[in-house]
Amino acid sequence: MLSVTTGALVTGGIIVTVATGNASVPDVVCPGSTVTLSGEAGPPAASSGTFPVGTKLKVTNLDNGQATTVTVNGPSGSCVLLNNAAFDKVREPGKNLIRRARVERVGGGAAPAATAGASGAAGPSGATAPSGAAGGQAPPATGEVVCPGSTVTLSGEAGPPAASSGTFPVGTKLKVTNLDNGQATTVTVNGPSGSCVLLNNAAFDKVREPGKNLIRRARVERVG
Template identity: 60%
Template sequence: MGLQRRYLLAAGVAVAAAAAMAVSTGLGFADSATTAPSVCPGSITFSAEAGTPAATSDRFPVGTRLRVTNLDNDRSAEVTVVGPSGSCVLLNSAAMELVREPGKNVIRRNVVEQLGEAAAPPGVAQPGGGQPDEVGDRPGSASPPASRPATGSACQGAITFFEEAATPGATSDRFPVGTRLRVTNLDNDRTTTVTVTGPSGSCVLLNAAAMEQIREPGKNLVRNNTVEVLR
């Protein structure tokens, strides 16, 4: 009889534990939901450009609709790609405000979903098109004409930065940690040499210190650039 009681007691404990797990999962204590795969790997940052919520991209054509979700606060923004950049998705200021947490300029845990494509809005340049009415680095400005082509660059598209208090550095979705890169702003011939310190959603994403070494005053993007791999 003592042995039978012990078996019955053990079975009762197992049933109770299973019931508790089921209840906790139903209440959201256990994470059973699956997350859709993201079409853009790595962190997301923004270009500091004004305007309604929008994005630029080196992967999706103008007119593509994307949904960007911050997994740390479950806030989402639906944006349209309006031009090229050096990132899979680079939000503008208005879009970033919709999804970021206070004081944070990078969204490390995120999901980007492609919602579909649409016709390019009038006056918006296609990536690489070089039309004179392409959106510039400041509201109402146009991108300056290239002083010389960025031939042989290891990264294509505009370069931006993320806020980080550190010595000049960069992150990348293409080059491994430790890779040394030379980034040159062809509009002012200023150069910075940086080491890749981690992953991001861009071919090269400078930190604030590196950006200060090459950008022109008031501009948060370096559109006319070349990136060399020094290794």
């Protein structure tokens, strides 16, 4: 059984550590990941493409010191994707993205096979290993389908249409199609995030359904 204790003070606050036998090692996971808002209702919870259902994760916003502990209740394309109630506990006003987050596994589930600083380990072609079934969607119109099973979320950031990614380098062009309404947009990756593809406000508006900040049935294609 894992026993949770507090560790030494470090930059950003106290790390929770997990004692295993005689050794005590930090259980900070998904280093470098951003944390985003799914826009989904319900009691505080998270979805994840890295950890199984039942895993408990502590998410700390290092910019305001606020933290929440949530249980993973389903899959997504991020290390951790918070629903509305959970995100409200740690958010800064007007922001749908936490760029400086600390994610700690504090119970349940199992450690990921590899933590690559994003939502999955990159394969030879640069695509992440699938976090869920692709759902038998229609074949792509163009390009290579990547990140099968990933959800696509909204960063809340301004500027012309663009995306950030934890899988593809800056300059990669990705075509994102919302399979629920047929709308598509092609964007260029301009920075890192904890998702396969995280759209800014302008890009998400091109493919969104009214009132939704999450696309559960998305097709992501690398086109350049």
